[in-house]
Amino acid sequence: METWYNKYPERWAQEQQALQEAHINFQINTALEAKGILQLKLAISEQSKITVPLKFLPLSLAVNFPTNYPYFRPEVYAPELNLPRHQHVLHKNLCLLNRATNNWLPETTLADFLIDQIPKVLAEGEITDPHILESIQGEQAEPVSEYYRSVLNASVTFNPEPFDSMPFGQMTVELLGTMRVGIPPTGSVPTRMTVLESFDIDQQLLDRLPEGVAESFPPRLTGGVYRLNERPPNVEVMKDFKWFLGLLDNQNEKLLKPKNPVVLKDGYKIENVIALTFPEEHLPGKQASGWLFVIIYIMPVRKIINKKIVSVNEKYYYYAKANRINNAELSFRISSLKPLVNKKVTVFGLGALGGPSVLEFARNGVKELKIVDNDIVNAGTTVRWPLGVAYAGMYKADALKEHIYSNYPFTEVRPYVYKVGGEDTPDQQKLQEILADTSLIYDATAEIGVNHFLSLEAQQRKIPYVCVYGTPGVWGGVCLRIVPGITEGCWMCFQYSLVDGTIPVPPLNRDGDIQAAGCGDISFMGASFELANIVNSGVRQVVGILCSGEGGGYHDLNADVGILSLVDDFGNPKFPSWLSYQLKKHPQCPYCNTKTK
Ligand SMILES: [Zn+2]
Structure with a gap:
């Protein structure tokens, strides 16, 4: 495969020269280069021609160039920073531009891009006051649920409205109700799902999707809906779920033990679906409800025990995103x-x-x-x-x-x-x-x-x-x-x-x-x-x-x-x-x- 830096050697030379002129030290990740991927490790110091507040210096960055550079922008990571906004909570990449490709100009060099954007992201990334954020042009909401990885874009179609309108309590975790989940007969892990009905804690019906939806998603499972007063902290489903269990008392835990797991056509079983809602941005600096679903499934795995091959059921977890449905949407x-x-x-x-x-x-x-x-x-x-x-x-x-x-x-x-x-x-x-x-x-x-x-x-x-x-x-x-x-x-x-x-x-x-x-x-x-x-x-x-x-x-x-x-x-x-x-x-x-x- 021809890499961009082989295809456009003059561009690569121009990039290196621009970094040197800006006094930005860089090292090439040679292990990745052997695979045709260009990753640079950058060191920003006081000598660099980038306006960076002293408290951030020295600043280490990692830059990944996309395969089709310069038509698409490079991704910039700041592994040692923890900005409240404008930075991916897990992967640590910086949000240097609005996401649309029309904000990136292919003639921009990496050095110019950094000189232009790094000071902005460091300044604005620390602002959380909604009044100030409102006045910043082009500021986008950063819904934190986007940072959580779902497997193969798995999603649960869901109308969150009846739960979103419930008044907030003071508890760290609160059971809001239950949901009846539909799964297509042909589903396999990670399967599509739809919440057909939702109920409050007294089992009163809150919402029911039109019956036509159940044609494609027959009802098969009941799960709990919980509100957290903060997002799951680890951005990693196993750790987050353990953290979540630690918050629950015994009463609520009963809902987490379903009686009839759903057997899918590939032999996997969906054991439980849990909805989690927590505060997240919906307008710059302003909070509303974010949603994630934890799907627990059982997979038969072959293992060697005492020199014999045996089939063992192992439990796995993945995150699915909310796929919002309602007429208001x-x-x-x-x-x-x-x-x-x-x-x-x-x-x-x-x-x-x-x-x-x-x-x-x-x-x-x-x-x-x-x-x-x-x-x-x-x-x-x-x-x-x-x-x-x-x-x-x-x-x-x-x-x-x-x-x-x-x-x-x-x-x-x-x-x-x-x-x-x-x-x-x-x-x-x-x-x-x-x-x-x-x-x-x-x-x-x-x-x-x-x-x-x-x-x-x-x-x-x-x-x-x-x-x-x-x-x-x-x-x-x-x-x-x-x-x-x-x-x-x-x-x-x-x-x-x-x-x-x-x-x-x-x-x-x-x-x-x-x-x-x-x-x-x-x-x-x-x-x-x-x-x-x-x-x-x-x-x-x-x-x-x-x-x-x-x-x-x-x-x-x-x-x-x-x-x-x-x-x-x-x-x-x-x-x-x-x-x-x-x-x-x-x-x-x-x-x-x-x-x-
Ligand atoms: Zn007439």
Whole structure:
């Protein structure tokens, strides 16, 4: 393997020269160099051209250059320092830059980097006062739980909120409650886990994740939840756990002896899961609750005892991190979508536009989706459907419901295998049920008769109506909204506006429709990534309508009609362009001109 210092010898020479000029003594770790890793041991003294307070001198540093230096920054360790901030509590590396790579300039030499950053980290690393930290630009929170190593990024999905809101006691350790833990049937150490339910010390239910989560994580184990008044001190799971046991009285220790360990498919057994919470930074200098999980498992090990090979069960421990889940976390990340958690959307038509739109609504936290379609998932059309062959033959409504149930569990989905305008259903009654209590109708049926009918249903109910469709060949598309009190015209006005050209007809491919083998209907020809343009704009339009009225909500698009072109005048693909229009009352519309007729 070619090392960076062989590949760029002039750079390596430049680095050494810069260190010498700054009077920073350095030694190369020759043992590591033989393995192609460049590590330097540095000695900073009073003669060095780095501004370091006397109390830190002489200062020893170790520097590891990454394999792809200088594109990525070197890691600097200060093994003899103990800074309260800006230093890894265990590994002792210094936090010299904000973590993102865009803070590192590849032309910077190590010497310049140290001259620039070491004085800052030594000064700021000793500050713990939140008021001062608040005033330092670019200061990041340093959640201490990040320093604890988990095995292969093991995590426990968990809603910490009910425990976080419990008032702090004075005890060094306190049992807060218990948790019911789900583990996937296929799990092996270190397995993924989810806390399905949590209880207080009186076994009162505090929180339960939506039941869809238990599909993937069947409940298998109960563990204790403990609050510590300081983080586990050793940053090493075995030592920390011993320390933790030392804090407990006999009463609490009972929870640490589970009756039924969970046997995993590889023969390992999960014996216990313990949640630990302790104060940690969540804003610079400000404390909130950090979380770690101690997983105790039993592994069969072959050993030689009295010259015989015997299988012995040995106990091991590892740390897992909290993988936070709740709807508040979602709205924390995208706060403008918060109003969606109270909205109910009914989607008609679950094809190549409706299907992906439904997933967008679920992903973004719409409270309830009623989804309506009477077709099944065809293996052949999965090229433009969001779910694949695993769902072939299922009703589209049921397939989407199943997927959302286990993946976006905070959204409730009600599937309806139903055809609007079908003969064999007691139509009106079923439709009443589907449309009861809905915030918005999203019409992706791409059938003009259904569009006409549903737009009138929405009008009667005084709820917004959004209609999306693509043109043949998906050369273009339409997003239309009719919002009571905002949109002047109606669906029929839109038809007249297309006819007289007040709103342009989007481009269409006259050879763009095909009839697939064995299929009675003419179907679309067009790729999912073309259709995605229409889906995204239709969803944006809906989100704007549903959120804009509420403080801080996603802004309304302020246009009734979007007309999409995906091709130029010769029918060649181009970057998408949208034109937007307001839908006015059309003088010829029979609905809007009843008095003058
Ligand atoms: Zn009209």
